[in-house]
Amino acid sequence: MSLGGLIAPGFFSNGPVRAALLTGGVVAVVTAVVGIFTVLRRQSFAGHTLGEVGTTGGSAAFLAGVNPLWGFVAIALVAAGAIELVGVRRPRQRDLAAGLVLGAGLGLAALFLYLGSVTSPASGGASTSILFGSIFIIGPSMVSSIVALSAGALALIALCGRRMLLVSLHPDLAASRGVRLRLVGAIYLLALAIAVSLAAETIGAVLATALLVGPPATALRLTRRPGRALVAASLVGVAAVWLGILLSYDSYTWPPAGRTWPVSFFVVALVLVFYLAAQLPVRRLRARPRARARGEV
Amino acid sequence: MSARSVPAALGADVVCALEGVGVTRDGRRVLAGVSFALRAGEVAGLIGANGAGKTTLLKVIVGLLAPDAGTIRRATGGVGYVPQKVLLDADLPLRARDVVGLGVDGQRPGLTLSPTRRRARRAVVDEMLAAVDATAFAEARVGELSGGQQQRILIAQALASRPRLLLLDEPLANLDLRAEQDVVALIGRVAREQGVGVLLSAHDVNPLVSVMDRVVYLAGGRAACGPTAEVVRSEVLSALYGSRVDVVEVGGRIVVVAATTEDAHAHETDQAVASGLAT
Numbered sequence: 001m002s003l004g005g006l007i008a009p010g011f012f013s014n015g016p017v018r019a020a021l022l023t024g025g026v027v028a029v030v031t032a033v034v035g036i037f038t039v040l041r042r043q044s045f046a047g048h049t050l051g052e053v054g055t056t057g058g059s060a061a062f063l064a065g066v067n068p069l070w071g072f073v074a075i076a077l078v079a080a081g082a083i084e085l086v087g088v089r090r091p092r093q094r095d096l097a098a099g100l101v102l103g104a105g106l107g108l109a110a111l112f113l114y115l116g117s118v119t120s121p122a123s124g125g126a127s128t129s130i131l132f133g134s135i136f137i138i139g140p141s142m143v144s145s146i147v148a149l150s151a152g153a154l155a156l157i158a159l160c161g162r163r164m165l166l167v168s169l170h171p172d173l174a175a176s177r178g179v180r181l182r183l184v185g186a187i188y189l190l191a192l193a194i195a196v197s198l199a200a201e202t203i204g205a206v207l208a209t210a211l212l213v214g215p216p217a218t219a220l221r222l223t224r225r226p227g228r229a230l231v232a233a234s235l236v237g238v239a240a241v242w243l244g245i246l247l248s249y250d251s252y253t254w255p256p257a258g259r260t261w262p263v264s265f266f267v268v269a270l271v272l273v274f275y276l277a278a279q280l281p282v283r284r285l286r287a288r289p290r291a292r293a294r295g296e297v
Numbered sequence: 298m299s300a301r302s303v304p305a306a307l308g309a310d311v312v313c314a315l316e317g318v319g320v321t322r323d324g325r326r327v328l329a330g331v332s333f334a335l336r337a338g339e340v341a342g343l344i345g346a347n348g349a350g351k352t353t354l355l356k357v358i359v360g361l362l363a364p365d366a367g368t369i370r371r372a373t374g375g376v377g378y379v380p381q382k383v384l385l386d387a388d389l390p391l392r393a394r395d396v397v398g399l400g401v402d403g404q405r406p407g408l409t410l411s412p413t414r415r416r417a418r419r420a421v422v423d424e425m426l427a428a429v430d431a432t433a434f435a436e437a438r439v440g441e442l443s444g445g446q447q448q449r450i451l452i453a454q455a456l457a458s459r460p461r462l463l464l465l466d467e468p469l470a471n472l473d474l475r476a477e478q479d480v481v482a483l484i485g486r487v488a489r490e491q492g493v494g495v496l497l498s499a500h501d502v503n504p505l506v507s508v509m510d511r512v513v514y515l516a517g518g519r520a521a522c523g524p525t526a527e528v529v530r531s532e533v534l535s536a537l538y539g540s541r542v543d544v545v546e547v548g549g550r551i552v553v554v555a556a557t558t559e560d561a562h563a564h565e566t567d568q569a570v571a572s573g574l575a576t
Contacts, residue, residue: 036390039388040389040390158407158408159406159407160406161408162399162402162403162405162406162407162408163403163404163405163406165391165395165399165403166399166403166404168389169383169385169396169399169451169454170380170383170384172356172359172361172378172380173378173379173380173383174403174404175361176359176360176361176376176378176380177375177403177404177458178404179403179404219390220388220390221388223390224390224391224392224437224438225390225391225392225395226390226391226395228390229390
């Protein structure tokens with residue numbers, strides 16, 4: 001199929017599409033860069049927790065008549081603070097605490113969304129956009145906020161990325177070099193809270209983790225250098241988001257017709273496809289030396 | 298002569314001096330009255346059974362744990378430290394060279410963008426890779442290297458900040474005999490060539506006998522310190538372990554054999570395998 005056939009007419013001249021491409025691209029880069037460290041620090045559960053409690057903040061913001069992004073950010077910062085405190089003091093209780101808080105948070109989200117739908121029945125799509133994202137309805141006023149938050153998260157990672165690599169070798173090794181583990185962990189959680197909030201705004205609170213860890217996991221299969229891993233993860237993330245937006249736009253003409261399929265579905269599906277594709281060649285390459293060794297024996 | 302006397306001030310070549318160091322953890326006294334000094338270019342083996350306090354003592358010297366008695370003095374210029382059981386995962390996006398680079402400036406905030414500083418870092422990394430014979434696998438993903446190769450890279454990483462004291466926690470754990478011999482030889486060479494004092498822990502004295510200038514033996518919360526020839530003796534080791542240990546010389550090498558316990562079998566078997574492989 002030609003490129004012209006793939007890209008439906010009006011794609012690039014459509015205002016919401018342009019805004020979605022811009023913010024989606026920026027958010028994909030931020031989540032990929034933060035996500036590399038999420039994978040290295042084995043904190044994807046923390047990322048998932050922040051995304052899910054985001055539904056509470058997002059729905060509360062919706063009820064208050066504020067853009068859900070600010071709800072996502074506020075609750076993620078609170079939750080990140082809680083994770084930091086609980087995680088340091090009582091590592092054994094962390095899973096239990098996270099589970100209880102998550103349950104309570106989602107319960108509150110259900111209540112807020114119900115109250116919101118009762119008070120303003122016209123906006124019935126709010127729950128869908130909070131849970132599954134709203135990349136096509138991001139207003140122009142939000143674009144600059146999203147870009148600013150993204151720049152902030154990237155700056156935090158630039159500040160402590162190298163120290164996090166040292167910590168990933170061994171925490172004691174990093175501490176022996178004067179790295180303050182708690183400070184670095186707190187800065188990272190701040191960046192994570194921002195990244196997850198941005199991902200929640202674009203592809204949805206419950207799907208944020210996919211964008212956070214999928215592209216980095218793919219990139220870590222493909223390259224062995226830290227700088228390249230960041231670039232590769234960003235490219236995979238941007239590709240998934242942009243292709244997802246394109247396919248969603250195209251799906252307007254697909255059955256059951258008359259509506260676009262959700263962008264988030266395409267993004268998450270593409271993230272998974274890229275991850276699976278990255279598994280294949282690596283395995284074959286690794287098998288070869290072993291086969292050769294067997295041949296020699 | 299034993300090394301119990303600690304100089305009043307750190308002499309020019311003393312890189313680390315402990316005097317009467319005691320450590321309590323979770324209300325339990327782990328170490329008491331540990332005193333020894335280490336000089337530049339020396340290799341000291343920190344020997345003891347599992348749980349004897351080797352890791353604790355190393356952490357105290359590094360500064361990760363505070364002692365509750367005694368004094369620790371270290372030469373200025375920082376400490377190179379390789380903790381026990383560093384697990385370098387296969388998915389870690391770091392080449393061997395990147396790990397050594399983290400040894401140069403991994404603790405610094407921000408990014409290094411200046412080309413001059415990047416070149417300077419690269420020069421140090423190349424030098425350290427050469428110092429541990431790791432140039433050949435410098436570009437490999439560090440998680441895919443063998444245990445011995447990883448230990449070399451971690452040592453190069455620890456040396457990259459040019460410390461005068463190098464602390465290695467169980468650097469020989471999980472190495473096959475050949476890798477063990479290579480790492481031991483490397484440690485001796487690094488101590489001489491880089492002029493660092495090396496203190497490395499091990500549960501078995503055997504692999505280290507050829508390279509140690511000094512032994513710090515831990516048992517029962519106390520330490521026996523001194524030149525290898527004075528501490529690696531039947532009477533001293535027997536008293537320390539609380540069971541009969543024979544120190545004999547075979548083919549110019551000192552061989553430590555625990556004579557009665559089950560451990561003795563393990564040692565003898567290891568030794569037999571070692572000589573079998575060597576010939």
